[in-house]
Amino acid sequence: MCRLNPKVDFAFKKLFGSEENKDILIAFINSIIDENEQIKDIILKNPYNIADYRNGKMTILDIKAVDDKEVWYDIEMQISQQDFFDKRALYYWSKVYSSQIESGEYYEKLRKTISINILDFNYLKDKEFHNKFKIYNTRTLKEFSNIFEMHFIELNKFNKEYKELKTSLDRWIAFLSRAYELDKDSIPSELSEDEKVKKAIEKLDIMYLSKEEREVYENDLRALMDYKAQIKTAERNGIKEGEKNKEILVVKNLVDMGMDDDFIAKASGLDKYEIEEIKKLIDK
Structure with a gap:
């Protein structure tokens, strides 16, 4: 492969x-x-x-x-x-x-x-x-x-x-x-x-990847896998209140995992402003 x-x-x-x-x-x-x-x-x-x-x-x-x-x-x-x-x-x-x-x-x-x-x-x-x-x-x-x-x-x-x-x-x-x-x-x-x-x-x-490129690629791949895993978790937990609830849950779980905003942006597809707004909701 x-x-x-x-x-x-x-x-x-x-x-x-x-x-x-x-x-x-x-x-x-x-x-x-x-x-x-x-x-x-x-x-x-x-x-x-x-x-x-x-x-x-x-x-x-x-x-x-x-x-x-x-x-x-x-x-x-x-x-x-x-x-x-x-x-x-x-x-x-x-x-x-x-x-x-x-x-x-x-x-x-x-x-x-x-x-x-x-x-x-x-x-x-x-x-x-x-x-x-x-x-x-x-x-x-x-x-x-x-x-x-x-x-x-x-x-x-x-x-x-x-x-x-x-x-x-x-x-x-x-x-x-x-x-x-x-x-x-x-x-x-x-x-x-x-x-x-x-x-x-x-x-x-x-395709050859340098050490730095390999790190970037693996971070992006991990972000993709984490995002899909979080979506499945949200679905299993019976989130029925729309996509915004899924986004909140994804961001919350990634914040709890200690991920920074750059990683969360890659994993969720949200921009940093949206992430900050969701984090404000989480902190309330």
């Missing part, structure tokens, strides 16, 4: 957001966007760098990039379930969109911005694992502007067997969902027929 879990945001960022793996990122993006918009090259705006993570410059492990047609991308792997994720996604889309110009510059410089949100939990009501959103006139259904595009890929809704994989996106999602059962020396033929998916499996299987 692959030694690293690509759903852990740190591993995802290193695999897809490194300069030496740009061809993998390009192939992944091309599996998501329309056939008539396929890209050939890309410039990473925030390439993976452990020093940035160490210095606190990489608190959100998303991938920002611009393709050869000047289309901007913001790609994020989100493993911790969050309320109001649609608002969060729109907020980060707007940050990438608005960052393209400085105050006083012409709006015509603004380019199409595509947000790709990969979720390890169910959020949308739609049963399909991949949903794309654009801006349309509700009466005519004609597109108002092509400058906005947002994708949600919900991994838990993907349930195809290897023999059922038909598209490049199918193969990429199978890889992300089942890396734990893949080995570079025995890749299923349905995946190995795609050279870039095959390369991603091989890269992940042999």
Whole structure:
């Protein structure tokens, strides 16, 4: 099996957001966007760098990039379930969109911005694992502007067997969902027929982590495992009063375990302001 879990945001960022793996990122993006918009090259705006993570410059492990047609991308792997994720996604889309110009510059410089949100939990009501959103006139259904595009890929809704994989996106999602059962020396033929998916499996299987990187990865993995364990505990304890009670219980248990706010933020998906507000409730 692959030694690293690509759903852990740190591993995802290193695999897809490194300069030496740009061809993998390009192939992944091309599996998501329309056939008539396929890209050939890309410039990473925030390439993976452990020093940035160490210095606190990489608190959100998303991938920002611009393709050869000047289309901007913001790609994020989100493993911790969050309320109001649609608002969060729109907020980060707007940050990438608005960052393209400085105050006083012409709006015509603004380019199409595509947000790709990969979720390890169910959020949308739609049963399909991949949903794309654009801006349309509700009466005519004609597109108002092509400058906005947002994708949600919900991994838990993907349930195809290897023999059922038909598209490049199918193969990429199978890889992300089942890396734990893949080995570079025995890749299923349905995946190995795609050279870039095959390369991603091989890269992940042999990816070297320094001592510092290993510590970050294991902390992120532990945060994921603790978060899921706390959610199960909350469910077993019969919490019936909504998601806020789950969040309170998760934060309380992690505080009781002596975890700091940075760790709690990773484990819960909450920001530090939300954590502080919950801690105030706990102290009452």
